[in-house]
Amino acid sequence: MAETARHPSESRYGNRPTMKDVAARAGVGLKTVSRVVNSEPGVTPDTERRVHEAIDALGFRRNDSARVLRKGRTASIGLVLEDLADPFYGPLSRAVEEVARAHGALLINGSSAEDPEREQELVLALCARRVDGLIVIPAGDDHRYLEPEMKAGIATVFVDRPAGRVDADMVLSDSFGGARAGVAHLVAHGHRRIGFIGDQPRIHTATERLRGYHAALTDAGITVEDSWVSLGPTDPARVRAAAEAMLAGPEPVTALFAGNNRVTVTAVRVLAECDRRIALVGFDDIELADLLGITVISQDAATVGRTAAEHLFRRLDGAAHPPVRVELPTRLVPRGSGEIPPA
Amino acid sequence: MAETARHPSESRYGNRPTMKDVAARAGVGLKTVSRVVNSEPGVTPDTERRVHEAIDALGFRRNDSARVLRKGRTASIGLVLEDLADPFYGPLSRAVEEVARAHGALLINGSSAEDPEREQELVLALCARRVDGLIVIPAGDDHRYLEPEMKAGIATVFVDRPAGRVDADMVLSDSFGGARAGVAHLVAHGHRRIGFIGDQPRIHTATERLRGYHAALTDAGITVEDSWVSLGPTDPARVRAAAEAMLAGPEPVTALFAGNNRVTVTAVRVLAECDRRIALVGFDDIELADLLGITVISQDAATVGRTAAEHLFRRLDGAAHPPVRVELPTRLVPRGSGEIPPA
DNA sequence: TAGGCCCTGGACAACGTTGTCAAGAGAATG
DNA sequence: CATTCTCTTGACAACGTTGTCCAGGGCCTA
Numbered sequence: 001m002a003e004t005a006r007h008p009s010e011s012r013y014g015n016r017p018t019m020k021d022v023a024a025r026a027g028v029g030l031k032t033v034s035r036v037v038n039s040e041p042g043v044t045p046d047t048e049r050r051v052h053e054a055i056d057a058l059g060f061r062r063n064d065s066a067r068v069l070r071k072g073r074t075a076s077i078g079l080v081l082e083d084l085a086d087p088f089y090g091p092l093s094r095a096v097e098e099v100a101r102a103h104g105a106l107l108i109n110g111s112s113a114e115d116p117e118r119e120q121e122l123v124l125a126l127c128a129r130r131v132d133g134l135i136v137i138p139a140g141d142d143h144r145y146l147e148p149e150m151k152a153g154i155a156t157v158f159v160d161r162p163a164g165r166v167d168a169d170m171v172l173s174d175s176f177g178g179a180r181a182g183v184a185h186l187v188a189h190g191h192r193r194i195g196f197i198g199d200q201p202r203i204h205t206a207t208e209r210l211r212g213y214h215a216a217l218t219d220a221g222i223t224v225e226d227s228w229v230s231l232g233p234t235d236p237a238r239v240r241a242a243a244e245a246m247l248a249g250p251e252p253v254t255a256l257f258a259g260n261n262r263v264t265v266t267a268v269r270v271l272a273e274c275d276r277r278i279a280l281v282g283f284d285d286i287e288l289a290d291l292l293g294i295t296v297i298s299q300d301a302a303t304v305g306r307t308a309a310e311h312l313f314r315r316l317d318g319a320a321h322p323p324v325r326v327e328l329p330t331r332l333v334p335r336g337s338g339e340i341p342p343a
Numbered sequence: 344m345a346e347t348a349r350h351p352s353e354s355r356y357g358n359r360p361t362m363k364d365v366a367a368r369a370g371v372g373l374k375t376v377s378r379v380v381n382s383e384p385g386v387t388p389d390t391e392r393r394v395h396e397a398i399d400a401l402g403f404r405r406n407d408s409a410r411v412l413r414k415g416r417t418a419s420i421g422l423v424l425e426d427l428a429d430p431f432y433g434p435l436s437r438a439v440e441e442v443a444r445a446h447g448a449l450l451i452n453g454s455s456a457e458d459p460e461r462e463q464e465l466v467l468a469l470c471a472r473r474v475d476g477l478i479v480i481p482a483g484d485d486h487r488y489l490e491p492e493m494k495a496g497i498a499t500v501f502v503d504r505p506a507g508r509v510d511a512d513m514v515l516s517d518s519f520g521g522a523r524a525g526v527a528h529l530v531a532h533g534h535r536r537i538g539f540i541g542d543q544p545r546i547h548t549a550t551e552r553l554r555g556y557h558a559a560l561t562d563a564g565i566t567v568e569d570s571w572v573s574l575g576p577t578d579p580a581r582v583r584a585a586a587e588a589m590l591a592g593p594e595p596v597t598a599l600f601a602g603n604n605r606v607t608v609t610a611v612r613v614l615a616e617c618d619r620r621i622a623l624v625g626f627d628d629i630e631l632a633d634l635l636g637i638t639v640i641s642q643d644a645a646t647v648g649r650t651a652a653e654h655l656f657r658r659l660d661g662a663a664h665p666p667v668r669v670e671l672p673t674r675l676v677p678r679g680s681g682e683i684p685p686a
Numbered sequence: 687t688a689g690g691c692c693c694t695g696g697a698c699a700a701c702g703t704t705g706t707c708a709a710g711a712g713a714a715t716g
Numbered sequence: 717c718a719t720t721c722t723c724t725t726g727a728c729a730a731c732g733t734t735g736t737c738c739a740g741g742g743c744c745t746a
Contacts, residue, residue: 366726371725371726372725372726372727373726373727374725374726374727374728375724375725375726378725385723385724385725386724386725387723387724387725390724390725409731411731412730412731412732412733413730413731414731415731
């Protein structure tokens with residue numbers, strides 16, 4: 001009786017051919033197949049042809065999992081961001097992908113949904129896969145959990161927000177300066193009562209932009225009233241409520257500063273329903289904002305992504321300098337909504 | 344003299360601890376560590392504690408590359424789309440990611456940039472990584488190169504456009520019906536001269552939408568003139584030129600049908616500069632389209648992505664029925680631009 | 687023709703994990 | 717006290733590839 005096959009491989013779906021199979025079919029040694037597959041020198045044209053024929057006949061494709069195990073590098077990098085569906089992150093991710101591609105690496109994406117626990121879970125899963133490098137838009141504010149991984153050689157770049165309690169490369173936008181310029185722009189157009197609607201205070205960019213807001217008003221000698229400022233989740237309901245509150249009452253604001261693209265979108269909707277003409281400046285550019293005449297503080301997501309990725313690959317190529325902190329400038333783009341005078 | 348270390352591992356960066364190291368430190372066997380790491384039963388609480396201590400002390404993290412090699416499944420899926428920066432694909436990708444996450448899988452993204460060769464390159468790279476499944480928004484029209492891979496067990500779902508010369512699961516939007524409804528809407532508002540600006544004719548959705556356009560006009564007894572139709576790349580310059588041509592001349596069109604979101608965006612810009620009021624219906628919804636009053640044929644990118652991913656995982660869970668072809672409905676959303684009467 | 691060199695090809699171990707299997711300790715049973 | 721049974725544990729091979737090293741054959745030179 002024939003011995004029954006019961007190795008795990010036998011039960012695995014597909015049973016793809018391996019180099020061993022190709023070698024047997026071509027009548028050569030295993031290593032020779034490896035050489036052909038990797039275009040290594042030292043194989044006669046004739047042998048090479050036989051191997052290629054066997055490869056085609058069997059439908060062989062190299063198993064990169066095994067290759068990775070042997071070589072120690074996965075040629076892949078991980079990108080953990082907040083939400084790939086957010087129009088800010090699509091272009092950012094695409095820019096990272098382009099750089100990765102230029103370096104022969106694939107990109108694994110994950111969305112943290114602004115949840116620190118989920119961020120950590122994702123990042124550690126990527127580390128277990130042994131990605132060569134990581135680009136993280138932090139959700140949490142403590143990244144010491146990454147220390148062993150970084151020490152073990154996983155290059156890491158933090159983007160958009162600084163790393164928490166960990167020394168690492170960072171690529172940030174000038175949130176403070178941008179917000180300050182935007183609010184100053186409103187002041188320059190005569191506004192004295194300016195509302196600020198931003199993201200949750202645990203998010204670094206939110207507080208930086210708020211700081212910029214305060215700085216601009218202080219510069220102008222204006223004392224901020226509590227009711228002008230609202231931080232919190234940026235879902236439409238919350239933002240709408242906040243905006244409507246600022247616009248109601250005996251002394252409503254005459255202008256709004258929106259802390260990010262999601263806030264801007266909702267603010268535009270609210271202002272469209274408002275009978276007075278309220279000025280608006282938003283942080284982050286938005287598609288079609290030109291047609292809607294929305295004045296924004298623009299930061300180029302693609303540049304942010306590309307810069308981060310380039311720093312990452314420089315590390316992977318061996319750059320050993322101390323962690324750097326890059327701050328990218330923002331740009332005020334006047335389109336009308338920010339130039340409306342106070343009512 | 345001590346023997347010089349020269350194994351490749353010695354030169355590898357980091358030299359992460361392995362289960363063997365943990366085992367040595369905890370004074371247990373290798374397999375016991377494996378059991379603890381994978382929460383397998385049959386380990387005394389005391390042993391388990393010792394192992395955990397060793398893991399923490401060494402900063403061990405399981406190497407999933409090795410795990411994958413042994414188990415044959417990578418718990419990852421690949422998504423090849425056209426351009427992650429396109430606002431249609433962000434939400435789609437995110438929806439796929441959510442489903443993958445629910446199944447414990449990671450997502451590897453790639454953009455084909457609408458280049459068939461790049462699509463193939465990406466897809467095959469993902470196959471070499473042995474992703475468990477693939478979701479592909481095809482750029483090319485011949486996918487026979489995927490046959491050996493699919494036969495070898497890589498589940499594949501094609502999205503948005505049908506697979507070329509290969510029998511596989513597909514999730515499509517009703518491009519024909521959607522375009523037909525959109526154009527009929529314009530006809531119903533009195534238009535007889537309607538322009539169509541769409542994507543390159545080798546893209547399936549482009550020709551389907553054009554077919555819907557023709558059907559609606561034929562239904563209305565209108566004979567389409569050549570000058571009303573323009574297919575080609577959807578970059579702003581080309582679209583702008585096409586739109587301006589249709590709006591010039593002795594008998595200009597009184598309405599435009601835009602074949603996708605990029606075309607719509609440019610069309611809106613062109614129409615904004617035009618002195619006459621031209622009607623517009625666009626395929627795909629756009630952020631802030633409500634505020635701009637743009638009538639669209641809406642297809643929900645997230646639903647498309649989720650549906651595709653669910654089908655994929657059903658396959659991975661063993662579903663063996665013949666390939667299915669799912670067609671998702673579209674929805675006409677009147678917002679003003681489509682209801683403008685002919686000048 | 688002998689000696690040396692280069693070029694091609696293959697045997698073998700190793701990468702870090704998991705599946706299989708067997709051994710040993712202890713508890714339970716007669 | 718002998719026997720069986722259960723439970724924990726570890727030795728070992730295997731996953732498919734690549735790096736190392738050696739063998740054999742052909743060619744050149746002296």
